[in-house]
Amino acid sequence: MSVRTQVRPVSTPSDVAELCTLMVEPESTVTDPPLPMPNAAGGLALLLGLLISPSTPKEPRK
Amino acid sequence: MDASSCVRGAAHLADRVLGALRGSGCVGLAEFVDSCADATSGLGAVRLVGADVFLPHTVLDRPLSTGDAEVVAASMEVFPPVVAPATPEQRVMAWCDWTTARALARLSGDEPVAAPADPADVLGPAEDWARWSVRVAQLSSLAHPGAAGPVVDAVLAQPLALCRGVVRTVLRRDFGTATRLARWVGLLHAAGTPLPIDPGLLIEHVDLRVGAEPRRVLDLAVARHLVEATA
Numbered sequence: 001m002s003v004r005t006q007v008r009p010v011s012t013p014s015d016v017a018e019l020c021t022l023m024v025e026p027e028s029t030v031t032d033p034p035l036p037m038p039n040a041a042g043g044l045a046l047l048l049g050l051l052i053s054p055s056t057p058k059e060p061r062k
Numbered sequence: 063m064d065a066s067s068c069v070r071g072a073a074h075l076a077d078r079v080l081g082a083l084r085g086s087g088c089v090g091l092a093e094f095v096d097s098c099a100d101a102t103s104g105l106g107a108v109r110l111v112g113a114d115v116f117l118p119h120t121v122l123d124r125p126l127s128t129g130d131a132e133v134v135a136a137s138m139e140v141f142p143p144v145v146a147p148a149t150p151e152q153r154v155m156a157w158c159d160w161t162t163a164r165a166l167a168r169l170s171g172d173e174p175v176a177a178p179a180d181p182a183d184v185l186g187p188a189e190d191w192a193r194w195s196v197r198v199a200q201l202s203s204l205a206h207p208g209a210a211g212p213v214v215d216a217v218l219a220q221p222l223a224l225c226r227g228v229v230r231t232v233l234r235r236d237f238g239t240a241t242r243l244a245r246w247v248g249l250l251h252a253a254g255t256p257l258p259i260d261p262g263l264l265i266e267h268v269d270l271r272v273g274a275e276p277r278r279v280l281d282l283a284v285a286r287h288l289v290e291a292t293a
Contacts, residue, residue, distance in 0.1 A: 009102040011140050015063040019106050019141050022065060022072075023158060024151040027196050028236040 063102045071098055071107030076276040079111065080283060082118040089115060091133035108137040112203045113161040114280060119169055121207055121287060126169040134166050153184040154200045157213055161204050164211075181212040188223040195227020195243060202242035205249045206284055207291065217246055221255050228264065237272040241281040244268055248288030261289045 011019075075094055082089045091108060098104030108115060115134065118124050143159035144152045156178040163175045178184075184201070188194050204213050217224060228243040244265055251261045265285050272278045 009100075009105060009140050011063060011102055011106075015102070015106070016141055018063065018065055019068070019109055020144070020151050020155045022069060022106075022110055023112075024154045024200050025238070025242075027199070027231065027239045028234070 063106050064100060067098070067100060067103040068106040068110065071104055072110035073276045075107050075111045075115065076280045079114055079117055080276060080280050082124075083121060083283060083287075088124065088127070089118060089130065091115060092129040095133055102140065105133070105137040105140045108133060109141050109159075109162075111277070112158050113165045113206065114203055114284075116162075116165045116169060117206060117280075117284065120165070126166075131166060131170050134162065138163065147178065150184070150197070153178070154197065157181075157184055157201055158203050161211070177212055181216040184213065185216055188220040191220075191223035191226045192230060194220070194223055195230065196239065198224060198227065198246055199231070199239045199242040202245045202281060205245040205288075207252070207288060209249060214249070218250060218253055218255060221250050221257055224250065225257055225259050229259065232264075232267065235271070237268050238275075238278055240264075240268045241272050241278045241285070244285040245281055245288070248285035252288045252292045254292070261285070265289065 071094075075089075075091075078089050078094060081087070095101060095104040095108065098107070115130075116126070119126050138159070143163065144156045147153040147156040160175060160178055166172070167174050185197050186194050198217055201213055201217075204211065205217075224243065224246055228240060228247055231237075231240040231243060244261070247257065247259070247261045247264060250257060265282055269282055272282065
């Protein structure tokens with residue numbers, strides 16, 4: 001440490017550039033609300049439900 | 063320098079500043095740097111927290127110890143400020159460094175330092191308020207009690223752009239940027255500028271969602287102080 005210890009810390013130009021990057025925090029990119037996504041499993045379940053559902057009742061003949 | 067230990071150190075230091083603001087004593091910069099495994103990263107952490115290390119002195123009017131002043135001066139020596147900023151990031155860094163150097167000079171009784179170039183260079187046009195507000199958020203260490211200077215004047219002149227920007231960040235759920243902008247909203251409120259949003263509600267809303275990262279908690283503490291000081 002510069003004021004307490006014998007060894008004076010040093011920084012390289014890349015350290016300074018890295019510090020600049022750390023200082024200037026960009027806005028977050030992963031912040032949009034969740035959007036509806038097509039769900040293949042949901043589509044299959046819907047199709048299966050349609051297939052096993054009872055057919056439309058017909059009016060009995062008189 | 064290890065970037066991750068530098069960020070961790072900055073969080074720890076922000077926590078110490080928060081403690082000092084809540085009355086637990088002084089920040090103890092020399093003690094903090096001594097406690098770091100890598101002194102370079104410790105000094106980098108001091109640079110990252112920047113002018114906020116002086117908050118207990120500006121808010122609570124505490125005197126700055128010689129040891130603490132030496133640590134800040136050493137951090138500026140090891141990581142020299144940008145002299146001729148070329149990129150937008152370097153311009154932001156130059157203004158943050160100026161704020162730190164200015165506060166250090168004021169508290170140490172030294173000569174004031176010259177400001178960087180035109181604030182319009184770093185902020186850009188306020189008409190492009192989305193991009194403008196992101197730059198303003200990056201310059202949040204300039205927004206503190208008693209803040210003054212060209213960038214502060216430029217932001218104070220654009221309350222609508224700032225409020226649009228902070229509402230956008232809240233809608234994007236970018237609460238890190240929102241906490242930084244909340245400091246500016248608090249500063250405008252403290253300056254008596256009429257705002258289309260309620261600063262108290264904004265701080266409450268963000269506080270519930272931002273988490274416990276000490277640097278963000280410190281941002282909100284500054285914003286809350288600015289709002290409550292004028293309530």
